[in-house]
Amino acid sequence: MSMFPIASYTVGAGGSYGVDLSSISQAYTHLQVRIFARSAGSIADHVRVSPLNDQTPTNYRCHYLYGNGTSALSGSNQTTAGQIGFLTSGIPYSTSQSNTFATYIVDILDYTNTSKYKTVKAIGGWDDNNVSGTNANVSLSSYVWMNTAAITSVTIASVNNPMVQGTRIDLYGITSSGITGA
Amino acid sequence: MAITSLTRNSIQNPNKYTDLLAGNSVYEVSSLVPIATITATGSQSDLTFNNIPQGYQDLLMVGSLRTTYAGATSGLNITAYYSGYPSTVQSVTRLFGDGAGAGSNRYTTQDAQIIGDIPAATSTAGLYGSLVWHMLNYSNSTTYKTTLSRVACDRNGAGTTFLTAGLGRYTGAITTINLSTFSGSFYYAAGSTVTLYGVKAVGQ
DSSP states (O other), rough: EEEEEEEEEOTTTTTTTEEEEEEEOOOEEEEEEEEEBBSSSOOOOOOEEETTTTTOGGGEEEEEEEEEESSSSEEEEOOOOOOOOOEOHHHHHTTTTOOOOOEEEEEEETTTTTTTTTTEEEEEOOOTTTGGGGGGOOEEEEEEOOOSSOOEEEEEEEEESSSOOOOOOEEEEEEEOOOOOH | OOOOOOOGGGSSSSTOOOOSSSSOOOOOOOOOEEEEEEOOOBBBBBEOSSOOSSSSSEEEEEEEEOOSSSSSSSEEEEEOOOOOOOOOOOEEEEEEEESEEEEEEEEESSSSEEEEEEEEEETTTTTOEEEEEEESTTTTTSEEEEEEEEEEEOSSSEEEEEEEEEEEEOOOOOOOOEESSSSSSOBOOOOOOOOEEEEOOOOO
């Protein structure tokens, strides 16, 4: 696997909801989004990765498995207006252990393929030495985007409140091999 | 004269150009760069990466591991740290499944992150557990260190898979990573390997 950086965004002192990344190169086979995030708000929050060329909530579906330090739980949801895209399972917020950020790695496979619906997988989470109790969790998730369009631009942003300084979002392109067959 | 062969070593500054044409092309080098590999000798209770270079953005570690503990499995403990770092500041939240059910637990205020189990002496010979471990922002001096790891330990009729988020409550840049058995009486089995990679940032 060869992985190449495409774009990076770091939240500054004023905080920010995130970033719109446009004109994503179509030269790669897969995309990887690497997220290091914390919310400035006082309620639980998530980071969403949303292809900008589809704002239809019912086109996104997720199944997830997560552990909160006490129980393993699973669920499924379809996005709603205002939460469109592939949502991570949660990031630390103001009452969590200070200086603590969640890490998520989101893989978008075959993002340029116009014959396939897009399948996305993510792992990630955070621990804060039990300060947040069961709000801190680690998860693995799968998503589908019921649209065959190539992904050319995405929004990567928090849902409820701005993210704090130190939050970082990186987009990488992953190439495949030109070698075919045995 | 036609060019019939060309090697990377024959090019001055090979990281700079994608083609041999005069112009403005820039050669793209993969952002995933191997730093070091450790192969266990069979007499080491710790596998340690020292003097980790600070020139990358993130770290990735991939391993194939087994111990000589006199049982079916033993715990895999990882500590990423720097000289003078505080003790008992490691914690983890784990998600795991063993084929019969799924569960989650947590370890707090530890000296190492206890991230999963790997095969040990009484497991079938040739079985090694697999490890993928991430740390983003390892050289950042203002944030605590979050890790994300997967450990797979399938033993053909038994086994457990783990997904773990870990926290090191310190802000110093990471210079050392230690994989410990927490024992002087058993070791990482010969054939165990672990490789550390650096992940470059945009513009590096």
